[in-house]
Amino acid sequence: AQSVAQPEDQVNVAEGNPLTVKCTYSVSGNPYLFWYVQYPNRGLQFLLKYITGDNLVKGSYGFEAEFNKSQTSFHLKKPSALVSDSALYFCAKTGANNLFFGTGTRLTVIP
Amino acid sequence: EAGVAQSPRYKIIEKRQSVAFWCNPISGHATLYWYQQILGQGPKLLIQFQNNGVVDDSQLPKDRFSAERLKGVDSTLKIQPAKLEDSAVYLCASSKGGGTQNTGELFFGEGSRLTVL
Numbered sequence: 001a002q003s004v005a006q007p008e009d010q011v012n013v014a015e016g017n018p019l020t021v022k023c024t025y026s027v028s029g030n031p032y033l034f035w036y037v038q039y040p041n042r043g044l045q046f047l048l049k050y051i052t053g054d055n056l057v058k059g060s061y062g063f064e065a066e067f068n069k070s071q072t073s074f075h076l077k078k079p080s081a082l083v084s085d086s087a088l089y090f091c092a093k094t095g096a097n098n099l100f101f102g103t104g105t106r107l108t109v110i111p
Numbered sequence: 112e113a114g115v116a117q118s119p120r121y122k123i124i125e126k127r128q129s130v131a132f133w134c135n136p137i138s139g140h141a142t143l144y145w146y147q148q149i150l151g152q153g154p155k156l157l158i159q160f161q162n163n164g165v166v167d168d169s170q171l172p173k174d175r176f177s178a179e180r181l182k183g184v185d186s187t188l189k190i191q192p193a194k195l196e197d198s199a200v201y202l203c204a205s206s207k208g209g210g211t212q213n214t215g216e217l218f219f220g221e222g223s224r225l226t227v228l
Contacts, residue, residue, distance in 0.1 A: 004153075034216075043115070043202060043219030044154070090153055098144060098167060099217065101153030 004093045006102035013081045014110050021076040021105045023091030032094040033074040035065055038104075039087045047089075050074060061085070081109045113137065115220035117203050123226045129191035132223045135184070136205030142166075144217065145178055145188050146202040154202055160186065193227045200224045 003026040013019045025031055032051050036044040048059025055067040065076045076089060086109045091102040116135040124130050136143050142161050146154035157176065159166040163183035171178065175194070180186040190197055201224075204217040 036219075041221070043221045044204075044217075045219070046216050049216065092153075098156050098159050101155075103151070103153045 004091050004100055004102040006091055006105045008105050010106045010108070012108045012110060015083055016080050019078050019081040019085070019107065021089050021107060023074045023076065023102060024072050025074060025093050027072055033067065034092040034099065035059065035063070035076050036090045036092060037087050038090065044090065083109045083111050085109050115203055115205055115218055117220035117223050119223055120221065121224050123228065124193055125228050126195055127192040129189065130193060130225060132188045132201050134186045134203030134220060136203070137218055140205035140207055140218070142206045142208065143180055143186050144204040145186070146204065148200040148202055148222070157188070195227050198225055198227045
């Protein structure tokens with residue numbers, strides 16, 4: 001079955017510290033993996049994607065993600081968190097025709 | 112470039128009533144999606160259109176949910192009759208391509224929040 005797991009419902013980090021939001025995926029061929037962010041009362045916004053090539057993918061707002069095939073992971077990272085990064089983050093993986101989303105991780109950056 | 116437009120933003124109805132949500136995708140986007148996002152869960156695909164044809168409606172509860180995209184542009188999602196468990200945010204998204212052409216960058220609207228009492 002297609003699946004994406006986000007093991008942490010909530011991540012708290014101090015402003016200026018590095019942040020990591022975890023994602024693992026079920027193996028099926030060569031996966032396309034994505035991160036989306038959802039701010040309060042807003043729709044999801046695309047952050048970045050891994051299709052092929054370099055395992056370290058850079059995206060919007062200073063975020064990056066590392067594709068690790070051996071660990072079937074695609075963790076989202078940022079070197080220095082901002083209060084404005086506080087939001088709900090979703091990892092997603094393509095299926096046959098659409099995206100399968102994880103359950104989301106709420107990131108809170110503490111001033 | 113205008114984004115994905117959805118209306119209404121909020122709707123409160125009683126169970127067994129009906130409701131309809133409207134979506135206008137980004138101009139030129141062939142593929143349109145309706146997702147259901149229940150509180151605390153990730154979005155779940157209800158139906159996907161490619162132009163005016165249905166690509167995937169395997170998770171649409173067809174006894175009560177219906178959707179159409181008659182002219183291949185805007186779309187309507189209807190629930191009749193609504194149940195308590197239908198309380199959720201209904202997200203519309205669009206993309207340029209679909210299927211194997213889809214590299215996953217979906218553009219989402221702000222969603223329509225439904226509360227069923």
